[in-house]
Amino acid sequence: MILELSSIRKRFGGVHALRDGSLSVRPGQVHALIGENGAGKSTLVKIVAGMLRRDGGDMRWKGRSVDFHRSAEAHAVGIRMVHQESLLAPHLTVAENVFLGREPLKSAFLDEAAMAHKTASILEEHRFPLQADWKVAKLAPAHKQIVEICRALHGDPSLLMFDEPTSSLSDAEATEVFRIVRQLREKGIGIVYITHRLAELQEIADQITILRDGETVHSCPASETTTQEIVRHMVGRNVAAVYFRDKQPPGEERLKVDLPGVAFELRAGEILGVAGLVGAGRTKVCETLFGITPAPPGSISVNGEPCDIRSPLDAVEAGIALVTEDRQETGLAVRLPVRTNITLANLDAVCAGSVVHSGRERRVAEDYRKRLQIRADATEQSARQLSGGNQQKVVIAKWLFRDTNVVLFDEPTRGIDVGAKAEVFALMDKMAREGKAILMVSSELPELLQVADRILVMREGSMVAELPRETTQQEIMHHAAVGH
DSSP states (O other): OOEEEEEEEEEETTEEEEEEEEEEEOTTOEEEEEOOTTSSHHHHHHHHTTSSOOSEEEEEETTEEOOOSSHHHHHHTTEEEEOSSOOOOTTSBHHHHHTTTSOOEETTEEOHHHHHHHHHHHHHHTTOSOOTTSBGGGSOHHHHHHHHHHHHHSSOOSEEEEESTTTTOOHHHHHHHHHHHHHHHHTTOEEEEEOSOTHHHHHHOSEEEEEETTEEEEEEEGGGOOHHHHHHHHHSSOOOSSOOOOOOOOOSEEEEEEETTEEEEEETTOEEEEEOOTTSSHHHHHHHHTTSSOOOSSEEEETTEEEOOOSHHHHHHHTEEEEOSOIIIIIOOTTSBHHHHHHGGGGGGGEETTEEOHHHHHHHHHHHHHHTTOOOSOTTSBGGGSOHHHHHHHHHHHHHHHTOSEEEEESTTTTOOHHHHHHHHHHHHHHHHTTOEEEEEOSOHHHHHHHOSEEEEEETTEEEEEEETTOOHHHHHHHHHHOO
């Protein structure tokens, strides 16, 4: 074994993040680590990567007991990690990020030519659609993830740990990641692969280990289990792998959009899906409707009234909310408590004059914590400490408290587990049944087919098709790739 973890334990205050985390990885093996958000997966791999120190248990690296005090120690022995959330410096280039913290020097100065040359070699070898001199700030989330992978590939790693590497990638880009993983496996590199996309397990996993509530509850060869078995071990009960939503008759018009290349209507009680490849312009539609991106000539109406949306404040006042793709960067104030995040978009309702009424704010936050079943010790807990699924519930609670009529969901299930997905979809369905109109952008075609009432397909900034829910993934992809 290259890596052996036995009964790893970790606590954060009174919370047991890990009670009995056990895992073994062989050279040339892809070991999938599965579990719901909060099960302890990220904590376990961060301990291996030297980012956290364990409270108990044994970790052995190539047969020798180790206890890394910092990331540099793990890095020095050949352990690398590809993070789910971007840890890049946006103001730097791709090459500068690949070498960040380990820059080569030439006569006491940065050897920028060497960095650019090596980065270009990595990009060319793996056929990544990037240039070494591009600024990371201008990259899409999918391309930022590729830069993270390039950072991990630099050097001579013996173990790579991928934490949700395809969560923001298109199917084509995910296929390229699978190719890279297989290539690294053939070179004898051990791989720990965390994913919530259970279909990926059939593509690349050799072994599967499942965590639940901080404990390893099951481990077996990937060929000897099923998706249903995996889900049962993850959540401790039998559940449907995907949420199924009954179609409802739409009500009155809530949103009407007539912009160049983008025209549609959205009605009360309706969930309208938006599909397309990465870069097709799906997120830009949401950003335009929410006032982040200037709207081109055209018209936007909410509840039959024309709106001039020039800023997010204009959008919110018109009754439009946005649940962003990157909840940690743009959806939450992660360093603030849950209660503050829930009331942030509707402060007037919890203020006495110009001062926040703390008692009123706590009551509102506690009400939404119970209603949405947000798993937090208390509403005073920092949003950063919550799992991905519970962070998403906090974002949804914020807009429910604001009581907007139109809610835009951009990749609402990115990076959350199957159980949390079902809860988020149930919340969306409840919102629709209460008369809200929902626009749902998603790269997960099965989810669109089972949740949306209609599906709009985008390509190169324009909507090229409107399809009923009864369509197929193949038809959606045909329109997304070909345009007709």
